[in-house]
Amino acid sequence: MNLSQMNPRIQKILFALLVLCMPLLLLNFGNAWVRILDMALIYVLLALGLNIVVGFAGLLDLGYVAFFALGAYLYALLASPQLLDTFPQLALYFENGLHTPWWVVMPLAALIAALMGALLGAPTLKLRGDYLAIVTLGFGEIIRVFVNNMDQPLNITNGPKGLGSIDPIVLFGHPLSKKIELFGVTWPGVVQYYYFFLLLVVIFVMLCSRLEDSRIGRAWMAIREDEIAAQAMGLGTRNLKLLAFALGASIGGVGGCLFAAFQTFISPESFGLMESVMIVAMVVLGGIGHLPGVILGAVLLASLPEALRFVAAPLQSILGERVDASILRQLLIALTMILVMLVRPQGLWPKSFQLSRQNSPKSKSAEEAQS
């Protein structure tokens, strides 16, 4: 039976089942595969956040990873031995070490990231899009340089060496990184993380889709399509743009917390410009402003390096052993990015404008004439 001819409800149920069973299927191939899935989910979260900024409000943010880094370092500092090592006098107050629970840090990270986003956005949002891009890019670099160098005179971030022994996420007294026996089956840590992340992703997807249909969401899209017209319609474009920026940033902060807890080790290397660029690429490649597309883009780009491992190996044997597989993979990622954009400039799974077409058959031809 053809998949596309099936009842959409059955399709949805099948898809949900697939998503739920994914880690169990992949577990047969080893924990590393489930880890990739977990990372993919974190990237989905980040892409969702950036989608609010780039997709909904049409603001190009090239420094999104700064908020990710902010969240990650906040969690790492509040839930690792680092701060107590640097400030021994603090140890008097925390006899068991500093272990702030994730449900405290995560809202805090979201809040601080949102504040930083608003602070950064306030002076720059009145600028043209390209200027915003460069300012956010500069901000991303600034955060990275700070994180990289704040190991002296006071060792706060431990510099390029990174922060280690970060607490995992603890749910009801049980750290998710530990194996657990449930229903007669052993559930490894990565699988538990998968379901935890999945839950969060589902929550954020719902939030985003509600947001998209709300007054605010439609206002954002109006700004994206034509700012001057939106302004003329009485929208407070500045505050709306700030809101988009802050909301996107807060999701980035949450993603950072999850990343730090999941990896239990972070270093400035994970927060380079390339990371920001990859997140933008996920949003654009998948289909700007279209939630399923963005999720698809994030999953694809996050898992592409691993999938390409299989392509890279035979290619490598053809070229001889002199080429490293990871380098070859990078080459293939770049090629994929170029080719996908050339073939589908709107993204892999763009939003279809069915509404306007239904209303007036003329609008379609008008749209074509415009492009």
Place this chain on the structure above:
Amino acid sequence: MPRSARAPKRGLANESREDQKQKDVLMDVLGQQLINGLVMGSLYALVALGYTMVYGIINLINFAHGEVLMVGAITSWSVMEFFAEYTPAMPLWVAFLISMVLAALVCALINVAIEKLAYRPLRNAPKLAPLITAIGVSIFLQTLVMIIFKPTYKSYHNPLPSDPLNLGPWVITPTQITILVVTALLLVALNLLVNHTALGRAMRATSENPAMASLMGVKVDRIISWTFAIGAVLAAVAGVLWAANFGTVHHAMGFMPGLKAFTAAVLGGIGNLPGAVLGGLCLGLIESIGSGYLGALSGGVLGSQYSDIFAFGVLIVMLTLRPAGLLGERVAERA
């Protein structure tokens, strides 16, 4: 920082002499950093011109421009190595000149090809699409060079004498002088090209209004190709000079100059040619003076490793106060 770390308690007279000495040192540092800043600034200016010309004509941030600089440096390095291997008798500076010309040619071809393959098909696509292909091209070029030339740092044989010239308390190397002279010559040439030739007129017309220019008989596609070629030549020369100045080439060397030059282009007002030069020089000066004094000013808390922050911080402040850049005109979002 050593300056704040030292100075235990001494006599009063001693202290004032020490102060005077410190002031002299600061002044010497200032002059030296001015020279270094001008040199770096002219390199940024050369690269920034490429960004700004492309942006002025097709409103695209050519993310791969830094990689063009890197390809230029790598090409020059390979040519120099080739000559050193097969014709050791040839004077080094001849090899250097040949390598520079070849680098410029290769880069021009590559940049034109990039535009044809990755940007032109997307000219009517959503605005972010060509940006993504640009990023893809950038990663692609970097990785390709890494595969072909190995991911190692290669030492670049500078043909120019390395003994610095003394100018009072300051020093300047022959390479730095060359950079300043070559940049000045290129700027004059570019000015002549843009303002006094048919091609330049067509370029200006296209950047003002491509549709109208094409109605007036300007072959817009060809002009865009030319723009990419000229930008690439400037970037290639900058790359070769960069390699000669710092003595190494590697596959990732294009990233920072690209980023800084883009910053410079925005600082000067993107799309504006004199603005790009001014922005480049300003950025170079700000950066070198900033990194020279940052340690002293902040009492040793912030070292010169924060110089990148300085550049970007100034950019953010600048854009807040004067959003169109130093020489940019205020343009409406969508006219």
